[in-house]
Structures are given as structure tokens and as C-alpha cells.
Amino acid sequence: MSETATGSTEPAPPRPSSTSGATIQLEDLSKSYPGSPSPAVDGVSMDIKAGETVILVGPSGCGKSTTLKMINRLIEPTSGRIRINDEDVTDMDPVKLRRKIGYAIQSSGLFPHMTVAENIALVPKMTGWSKSGVKDRVEEMLDLVGLDPREFHGRYPRQLSGGQQQRVGVARALAADPPVLLMDEPFGAVDPITRDHLQDELIRLQHELHKTIVFVTHDFDEAIKLGDRIAVLRERSHIAQFDTPEAILTNPTDDFVSGFVGAGAALKRLNLTRVRDVGIADFPTVTVEDPLQSIFNKLRDGQHNELLMLDRRNRPYKWLRRGDLMRAKGSLARAGQLVHDTVTRDATLHDALEAVLTDSGGRVAVTGRRGEFIGVVDMHTLMNSVQELLEADRLAAMEHRHDLEELRVHRTEQELEGGGSGL
Amino acid sequence: MNFWEYVGTRHQQLLTDTYQHASAVFQCMVIATLLGVLIGVVSYRSSWGGSLAITSTSAILTIPSLAAIGLLIPLVGLGVPPTVIILTLYGLLPVVRNCIVGLRGVDPSLVDAAKGIGMSRMRRLLKVELPLAWPPILTGIRVSTQMLMGIAAIAAYASGPGLGNEIFGGLASLGSANAINKVLAGTIGIVILALLFDAAYVLLGRLTIPRGIRV
Ligand SMILES: Nc1ncnc2c1ncn2[C@@H]1O[C@H](COP(=O)(O)OP(=O)(O)OP(=O)(O)O)[C@@H](O)[C@H]1O
Numbered sequence: 001m002s003e004t005a006t007g008s009t010e011p012a013p014p015r016p017s018s019t020s021g022a023t024i025q026l027e028d029l030s031k032s033y034p035g036s037p038s039p040a041v042d043g044v045s046m047d048i049k050a051g052e053t054v055i056l057v058g059p060s061g062c063g064k065s066t067t068l069k070m071i072n073r074l075i076e077p078t079s080g081r082i083r084i085n086d087e088d089v090t091d092m093d094p095v096k097l098r099r100k101i102g103y104a105i106q107s108s109g110l111f112p113h114m115t116v117a118e119n120i121a122l123v124p125k126m127t128g129w130s131k132s133g134v135k136d137r138v139e140e141m142l143d144l145v146g147l148d149p150r151e152f153h154g155r156y157p158r159q160l161s162g163g164q165q166q167r168v169g170v171a172r173a174l175a176a177d178p179p180v181l182l183m184d185e186p187f188g189a190v191d192p193i194t195r196d197h198l199q200d201e202l203i204r205l206q207h208e209l210h211k212t213i214v215f216v217t218h219d220f221d222e223a224i225k226l227g228d229r230i231a232v233l234r235e236r237s238h239i240a241q242f243d244t245p246e247a248i249l250t251n252p253t254d255d256f257v258s259g260f261v262g263a264g265a266a267l268k269r270l271n272l273t274r275v276r277d278v279g280i281a282d283f284p285t286v287t288v289e290d291p292l293q294s295i296f297n298k299l300r301d302g303q304h305n306e307l308l309m310l311d312r313r314n315r316p317y318k319w320l321r322r323g324d325l326m327r328a329k330g331s332l333a334r335a336g337q338l339v340h341d342t343v344t345r346d347a348t349l350h351d352a353l354e355a356v357l358t359d360s361g362g363r364v365a366v367t368g369r370r371g372e373f374i375g376v377v378d379m380h381t382l383m384n385s386v387q388e389l390l391e392a393d394r395l396a397a398m399e400h401r402h403d404l405e406e407l408r409v410h411r412t413e414q415e416l417e418g419g420g421s422g423l
Numbered sequence: 424m425n426f427w428e429y430v431g432t433r434h435q436q437l438l439t440d441t442y443q444h445a446s447a448v449f450q451c452m453v454i455a456t457l458l459g460v461l462i463g464v465v466s467y468r469s470s471w472g473g474s475l476a477i478t479s480t481s482a483i484l485t486i487p488s489l490a491a492i493g494l495l496i497p498l499v500g501l502g503v504p505p506t507v508i509i510l511t512l513y514g515l516l517p518v519v520r521n522c523i524v525g526l527r528g529v530d531p532s533l534v535d536a537a538k539g540i541g542m543s544r545m546r547r548l549l550k551v552e553l554p555l556a557w558p559p560i561l562t563g564i565r566v567s568t569q570m571l572m573g574i575a576a577i578a579a580y581a582s583g584p585g586l587g588n589e590i591f592g593g594l595a596s597l598g599s600a601n602a603i604n605k606v607l608a609g610t611i612g613i614v615i616l617a618l619l620f621d622a623a624y625v626l627l628g629r630l631t632i633p634r635g636i637r638v
């Protein structure tokens with residue numbers, strides 16, 4: 001498998017061909033299945049901004065998929081309206097509508113009798129792209145989702161791993177460059193490690209493409225990781241809370257939401273911040289090529305208790321403490337402790353904390369793209385940052401509430417005035 | 424005269440009969456396939472439509488073919504017409520049934536995906552559902568063909584073409600010199616034809632079942 005390493009989310013230059021997101025408005029959307037007494041979705045209203053990733057999360061059977069499928073009218077709403085980019089699409093020809101909306105599902109939905117390339121080419125072909133245009137697009141899309149076009153082009157879906165199938169599924173959904181992408185538990189059926197990679201890839205993709213994504217999951221951690229905003233749904237798709245991950249973690253509106261957030265909201269908060277956002281401290285270093293004597297001197301002159309030794313390519317290699325050299329009788333090869341864990345600047349604080357906790361010295365080396373040393377993060381920094389984060393979240397939430405109240409007051413005043421001048 | 428001598432002297436007639444037998448079965452099979460798939464496609468979505476199609480085609484099968492031919496003769500006369508009608512009708516059932524089962528067996532999430540990416544009803548059917556249902560349909564065609572090989576022999580009763588003439592001729596003159604040889608030649612000819620057709624279907628399967636779903 002060609003999964004790339006976690007956290008490699010460097011934004012590539014934006015593609016000129018790419019259409020960015022559209023707004024989506026759901027207005028009082030309901031669905032009653034024939035024969036069932038209560039509606040499966042009961043009056044959802046939702047404003048989704050262009051280029052935003054919105055996650056629908058909630059317990060099984062609460063109507064997430066039904067809500068999602070009403071957006072591309074795979075399920076026809078019983079009542080309510082759907083607007084995309086302010087255009088009412090509730091009565092539009094569904095086939096035409098769907099060609100402008102990417103759709104990716106849990107089982108990947110790849111057609112087993114078509115090759116990877118044929119699967120990806122489907123929508124561009126249907127929308128009348130030229131033959132060479134389609135061909136180029138297929139290569140471009142495979143590239144985009146991190147699969148080597150030459151290797152995967154002619155394969156059949158069953159010759160791919162689950163993770164690769166999902167990538168192709170996403171490539172197919174994006175092939176005709178739709179402004180909107182709907183995803184129904186797309187990573188629900190792959191193992192946790194692959195899921196993690198796929199999520200990172202989606203974040204990277206979205207960084208480049210700025211589509212409007214509506215993503216269904218019942219995994220709250222996935223929601224936190226991917227969402228710009230999260231809609232926590234209770235039964236019949238009633239919105240319990242629709243807000244940023246930070247706000248939901250620090251200020252769940254009620255017991256249902258906090259129950260869904262689960263234990264450890266503060267810990268989950270760590271997933272929302274990256275190492276690059278906290279203080280990365282300097283650390284004294286030496287390299288393996290330094291003469292032994294100078295290393296000795298550095299350790300002995302009293303300023304540092306510990307040094308980090310880097311290898312020839314500036315990558316963290318060994319932690320050296322005062323006395324280590326002594327005990328090893330002056331042999332560098334035997335002295336010190338090998339660095340066994342590093343994090344990148346894109347790693348989450350959660351990963352960093354994990355690394356710090358398992359490190360005997362309580363710190364972890366931060367590395368750049370090619371593994372070169374940048375600095376260290378330690379327990380102390382992490383604790384301070386987390387406390388600051390939580391405090392800031394709390395303040396923001398209070399301010400937000402305050403703003404809302406003010407707005408309400410303002411509106412009421414305006415209405416009163418409006419009523420007066422109308423006479 | 425032993426069997427081989429019989430075949431040697433009558434090979435011209437035997438070849439003609441074999442050819443006509445094969446040709447009748449083949450042509451009727453083509454009609455049965457087209458009709459059967461059409462019936463399947465029209466009826467697989469509704470539960471009663473599907474059952475109606477399957478029950479009515481299997482009702483045809485319960486009528487002994489000899490009786491059916493006998494009943495047809497007053498209506499359409501002797502020769503080719505009753506043969507074609509009987510073969511086509513009997514050939515329908517396995518095709519219709521396997522077509523319905525095959526189309527219903529297509530993974531609903533794939534149909535959902537096909538809809539979701541904006542395929543029209545027709546395109547979905549032609550590009551996704553039928554190709555995925557093709558292996559069971561082909562099996563149905565194969566089973567039908569085997570069955571028609573035998574039924575086609577009955578056509579001789581209505582003065583139809585084919586190897587049935589040998590068999591019926593033999594049976595009618597039991598006790599005469601070549602009676603057994605005639606029956607034997609007709610029967611063996613049918614068995615050989617059946618084997619050849621089967622081989623052809625294996626080849627057809629190789630050529631038409633997409634590589635991605637070949638087992
Ligand atoms: N085709 C259908 N006919 C009748 N009822 C349905 C149909 N599809 C879904 N439902 C019902 O509608 C409700 C919402 O279903 P939906 O599939 O939207 O849930 P979900 O939130 O996606 O659940 P999950 O997380 O398990 O996928 C459920 O109670 C389900 O039983």
C-alpha cells in the first residue's frame with residue numbers, strides 16, 4: 001500500500017481546474033418512509049458555507065444517511081427545500097443534479113467489472129468531456145489521492161486493498177470536479193491505521209480543493225478531526241448542536257451532546273491542535289561528527305544536563321546525559337539512549353503527548369519534513385498549552401453566547417422600531 | 424449392418440439432421456434469450472411481477488413437450504412453426520429466472536452508487552446491472568440450451584427438423600434391421616451437439632464476462 005506518513009499535510013499549489021465549494025441550504029427538510037408512523041428525518045434546517053466541511057454525527061438510525069441522501073435526492077424529501085448555491089434543486093432533474101455532486105460511500109461503491117480507470121472516468125464521460133480530457137483527468141485524480149497511475153490504472157477493484165478502494169472511490173467522486181462532495185461513512189470499513197491515513201489525506205485534499213463536504217460518521221473522534229463544523233444529531237435528525245469542534249468539546253449544549261462527546265473532552269481537544277501551534281523549544285545538540293572532546297566539554301561545562309546527538313543528516317539520534325559518556329567509558333557508540341520516537345510539526349498534541357508520556361525523559365523531538373531536527377516539546381509546554389487552549393475555548397464560547405444575546409436584543413429593538421415607523 | 428457401417432452409409436443425412444438440429448436450437452435460444460432478458464428486466468423490480476414471470480414460465484415447463492407440440496399442430500400446422508414456438512417457450516424459463524435472480528442479486532450499494540454518481544435508469548441497467556447479472560444469465564442460457572437439445576428431438580413428431588427424425592424413425596420401425604442404429608445415431612448426435620454447445624458457452628463466458636468479476 002502506498003499510504004503516506006501521518007501528518008504530511010503540506011498544501012500543494014492549487015489546481016487551476018478545480019471548482020471550489022458551493023453553499024448548501026436545507027430548509028425544514030423532512031422524510032417519512034411509507035409505512036412508518038414517525039418521520040425518519042423531521043424538519044432539518046442547516047446552512048452550510050461554501051468550502052466548509054460539515055460532519056453529521058449521531059447514534060445509529062438517527063437519520064444521518066437519510067439526511068445526506070436527500071441532498072443529492074437519492075431519497076426524495078417528503079417536504080422542505082434544498083438549495084445549492086442559492087439555486088433551488090428540490091425539483092431539478094435528479095440525474096443532472098447528481099453529476100454535480102460527488103458521492104462516496106462506505107463500501108467504496110466501485111463497480112467490480114470496471115477497472116480503476118474506467119470507474120474514475122464514469123462521471124467525466126457522462127458529462128461529455130473529451131476523450132483525452134477524461135484520460136488526463138483519470139491520471140490526475142489517481143495522483144491526487146496518492147495512487148501511482150501507472151500501477152493502478154488497469155487494476156480491478158478486487159485487486160485493491162480496502163484503503164486503496166476508498167481512495168479510488170473518492171477519486172471517482174471528485175473526477176468531474178463537483179463543488180459538493182457527500183460522503184457516507186467512507187472510512188467506516190477500514191482498519192484504524194488506514195482510516196487515520198485516509199483522514200489525513202482527506203484533510204490534505206480539502207486543503208487543496210476547498211469543496212463543500214458533508215460527511216456522515218458515527219465516530220466522534222473522526223468528526224473532530226475532519227470537521228470545520230459538526231452537527232450532532234439526535235433521533236429523527238433533530239440537531240442537538242451545530243458548531244465548531246472546539247465549541248462542542250468545551251461547551252456541549254446538553255447531556256445528549258456531552259454523552260456523545262464521551263469521556264475525556266479535554267483529551268480530545270488535544271486532537272484539534274498541532275505541534276506547530278505550541279512552543280517548540282530549542283535543545284542543545286551535537287552531531288555524530290563532532291570530536292569526542294568537544295562533546296565532553298559541552299556536557300561538563302555545566303550549562304546542559306543533556307544533549308541531543310544528531311546523525312549525519314541532522315536527524316535526532318541519541319539523548320546523551322551527563323555521565324553517560326563516563327559510564328560507557330568514553331565510547332560514543334555505547335553511550336546514551338537512542339531516540340525512538342519523534343513527531344512532525346503537523347502531529348496533533350495528542351500524538352505529542354503520547355510520545356512524551358512514553359519517553360523516559362518526558363520530552364519528544366520535533367522533526368521537519370525530511371526528519372531533520374527542529375526542536376523539542378516537553379510535558380511542561382504541553383500542559384501549559386492545553387490549559388491555555390481550554391481557557392480560550394471557554395472565553396470564546398462565552399463571547400459567542402454574549403454576541404447571540406446581543407443580536408437577539410438588537411433584532412427585537414429593530415422590530416419594535418420597524419413596527420413604529422410603519423404607522 | 425453394425426452402427427459404424429450405418430453411420431458411414433447415412434452420414435450425409437445425419438450431418439444434415441445434426442446441422443438442422445443445432446441451427447434450430449441456436450436460433451430459438453437467441454430468441455429465448457432476448458425475450459427472457461427483456462421479461463426479466465421489465466419484471467425484476469416488482470415483487471409480484473417477478474413471481475408472475477417465474478411462475479408463468481415454469482408453468483409452461485410442466486406441460487410435457489410432446490403434448491404441447493400435439494396441441495400446437497392444429498393451431499399452427501406441422502413443421503418449423505411448432506418447433507420454434509415450443510423451443511422458445513421452453514427455453515425461456517431458466518433465462519427469465521436467472522435474469523431476475525441475477526438482477527436482484529446486484530449489490531444494492533452498487534446500485535445506490537450508480538444512482539449517486541448520476542447514471543440514468545437506462546445507463547444503470549446497461550452499464551452496471553446487466554453486466555453484473557451476466558454470469559447467472561449466461562448460466563441460465565446454458566441450462567436452457569441443454570434442455571432444448573432434448574426437446575428439439577421431439578419436434579420430429581410434428582415433422583420438424585433435426586436429429587429427432589432419426590430417433591422417431593427408429594422407434595417407429597423397432598424390430599427392423601436398422602432401428603436401433605437409427606435411435607443410437609440420433610441420441611449420440613444430440614449428446615455430441617450438447618457437449619459442443621457447452622464448450623462454446625465456456626468460451627463465450629471467457630470472452631464476455633468482465634475480468635473483474637470472473638471467478
Ligand atoms: N428505505 C427505508 N424504508 C423505511 N425506513 C427506512 C429506510 N431507510 C432508513 N429507514 C429508517 O429511517 C431511520 C434513519 O435511517 P438512516 O439510514 O438515515 O440512519 P443512519 O443515521 O444513517 O444510521 P446508521 O448510522 O446506522 O447508518 C431508521 O430508523 C431506519 O430504520
Ligand SMILES: [Mg+2]
Pocket residue numbers: 064065066184
Ligand atoms: Mg447510515
